[in-house]
Amino acid sequence: MELAAVNETGRRESFFLRLDGRVKTVVLLASVFIAVILRHWYLVAGLWLATLLLFAASGLPWSGLLRRLLIPFGVAWLVLVNLLFTQGHTVMGRVNLHFWVLPVYREGMYMGFLIMLRIMAAVSLGTLLSFTTPMPEILATLRILKLPGLIIDLAEMIYRYILLVEETAVTMRRAQLSRGGGGTPWYRQARDVGTIAGNVLIKALDRSVRIYKAMLSRGYDENTVLPPFFAGKIPSRDLLRGALMGLVLLALLAGDFFRF
Amino acid sequence: MELIRLDKVSFTYPNGTAALQEIDFCVYAGERVAVLGANGAGKSTLFQLFNGLLQPSTGRVLVKDLPVEKNNYKEIRRMVGMVFQDPDDQLFSASVRQEISYGLLNLGLPRESIEQTVQQTLQLVGLEGYEDRSPYNLSGGEKKRVALASVLAMKPEVLVLDEPTAALDPRGVAQLVDLLNEINRRLHITLVFATHDVDVVPLLADRVYVMNRGRIVYSGDTGEVFSRVGLIRENNLRLPRVAHLVELLRRDGKLETNTLPLTIGRARKTILNVFAR
Numbered sequence: 065m066e067l068a069a070v071n072e073t074g075r076r077e078s079f080f081l082r083l084d085g086r087v088k089t090v091v092l093l094a095s096v097f098i099a100v101i102l103r104h105w106y107l108v109a110g111l112w113l114a115t116l117l118l119f120a121a122s123g124l125p126w127s128g129l130l131r132r133l134l135i136p137f138g139v140a141w142l143v144l145v146n147l148l149f150t151q152g153h154t155v156m157g158r159v160n161l162h163f164w165v166l167p168v169y170r171e172g173m174y175m176g177f178l179i180m181l182r183i184m185a186a187v188s189l190g191t192l193l194s195f196t197t198p199m200p201e202i203l204a205t206l207r208i209l210k211l212p213g214l215i216i217d218l219a220e221m222i223y224r225y226i227l228l229v230e231e232t233a234v235t236m237r238r239a240q241l242s243r244g245g246g247g248t249p250w251y252r253q254a255r256d257v258g259t260i261a262g263n264v265l266i267k268a269l270d271r272s273v274r275i276y277k278a279m280l281s282r283g284y285d286e287n288t289v290l291p292p293f294f295a296g297k298i299p300s301r302d303l304l305r306g307a308l309m310g311l312v313l314l315a316l317l318a319g320d321f322f323r324f
Numbered sequence: 325m326e327l328i329r330l331d332k333v334s335f336t337y338p339n340g341t342a343a344l345q346e347i348d349f350c351v352y353a354g355e356r357v358a359v360l361g362a363n364g365a366g367k368s369t370l371f372q373l374f375n376g377l378l379q380p381s382t383g384r385v386l387v388k389d390l391p392v393e394k395n396n397y398k399e400i401r402r403m404v405g406m407v408f409q410d411p412d413d414q415l416f417s418a419s420v421r422q423e424i425s426y427g428l429l430n431l432g433l434p435r436e437s438i439e440q441t442v443q444q445t446l447q448l449v450g451l452e453g454y455e456d457r458s459p460y461n462l463s464g465g466e467k468k469r470v471a472l473a474s475v476l477a478m479k480p481e482v483l484v485l486d487e488p489t490a491a492l493d494p495r496g497v498a499q500l501v502d503l504l505n506e507i508n509r510r511l512h513i514t515l516v517f518a519t520h521d522v523d524v525v526p527l528l529a530d531r532v533y534v535m536n537r538g539r540i541v542y543s544g545d546t547g548e549v550f551s552r553v554g555l556i557r558e559n560n561l562r563l564p565r566v567a568h569l570v571e572l573l574r575r576d577g578k579l580e581t582n583t584l585p586l587t588i589g590r591a592r593k594t595i596l597n598v599f600a601r
Contacts, residue, residue: 199418271412
């Protein structure tokens with residue numbers, strides 16, 4: 065499954081991959097935040113372009129990025145179309161739908177385009193992070209950044225078991241198909257999917273009880289807080305690189321604020 | 325020295341299922357004890373009483389004379405290491421290193437000694453270099469060994485294993501048996517394991533408890549238990565394959581021997597002795 069492959073990809077060698085996971089996590093999360101607050105489309109476009117260049121330089125699979133961008137791109141188009149015809153006061157043109165004439169607003173187009181770029185840039189940055197940094201390092205960094213421990217614990221568990229849940233669902237679907245489950249009317253297929261969902265839920269609940277017992281057997285109690293686990297100090301070279309990237313991001317923000 | 329003792333222990337699940345009835349059970353330090361029984365005999369329920377995951381309905385459970393109750397759980401769960409049947413129930417961390425460190429962090433050990441213990445334990449189970457691997461990406465045998473390592477790292481006095489050979493291929497079974505015997509011999513860790521894989525029992529157990537429908541029907545040395553062929557079969561079990569073969573040959577008058585060998589090695593000696601006569 066993609067998650068498992070991504071985790072292994074995270075261990076291949078390139079300059080960006082070799083960067084300490086904590087530095088990458090902080091820089092890329094900050095970049096996502098900055099991407100969604102920049103007000104000028106050309107700065108967002110520049111950030112997105114830089115992300116794509118980093119992606120290419122790291123030798124990462126484009127198919128993975130495109131798959132991740134597909135749904136957000138669809139959402140971004142919906143937003144653009146909505147804003148195009150509803151937001152603004154400067155009419156650029158009109159769209160004649162026989163019974164209905166829709167005005168196209170310049171401000172709406174600009175806003176929609178900006179939001180689309182923000183979405184694409186943010187998702188690309190998130191993808192770059194997940195493709196270049198093993199999930200345990202990302203989660204450990206979030207813990208260091210003092211995000212609530214319970215949320216991190218839950219995220220770790222979800223990451224650990226989501227692959228197993230997917231495998232269970234796939235196995236059940238194969239069993240259904242082996243007994244003529246495919247090619248049946250849509251309502252029966254919907255029922256089959258519902259059956260899988262219900263069974264996966266029950267199995268997950270059952271397994272969660274057993275996992276909890278395993279945790280108890282190794283000393284877990286309700287007061288246990290799993291501490292972060294990271295090997296070693298951040299190399300000074302990586303700290304310097306992180307600082308430089310941070311400066312670039314600050315420059316972007318300044319440029320956006322003072323308008324280049 | 326008694327490590328685990330159960331006195332007249334019964335357990336009934338909330339739905340009314342009487343899983344255990346009047347169990348007397350005892351494990352001594354350094355032993356290798358097998359609990360043999362068909363599916364539904366109550367083996368897993370019995371094991372969950374050892375470290376307080378379940379509390380008996382009647383009777384008492386002692387670990388090194390400590391009653392298994394809430395204020396002793398921490399100490400008991402350090403002494404009694406439990407390896408569950410399905411490693412996916414036990415491997416819940418994102419990496420092997422985190423998995424093995426989990427119990428050690430709960431014990432409050434310093435970080436430097438944790439890293440050292442992680443390395444030593446991985447070496448013991450033959451998984452050096454696996455520290456940063458995700459448990460999901462491991463084979464069944466590797467997961468089993470990581471599950472074992474995660475418990476061994478806590479330096480338990482007794483290792484309790486529920487169906488340790490389940491879902492392992494023949495090579496995996498052989499490797500696990502060798503590893504468990506080495507752990508018992510070198511680290512002096514007592515072994516208690518539940519199984520219905522009778523072929524493994526003679527390789528791994530000094531003493532056997534036979535369970536059926538929540539009761540212990542017999543206990544004794546491994547050879548003694550398997551010599552009671554009728555008892556074995558009445559309780560939905562079978563002899564080890566090589567013993568069954570010798571039994572058939574003996575019944576057909578082809579092999580004159582008073583004992584039923586339980587392992588290939590012993591069967592070979594028996595047959596060669598007969599040929600020598």
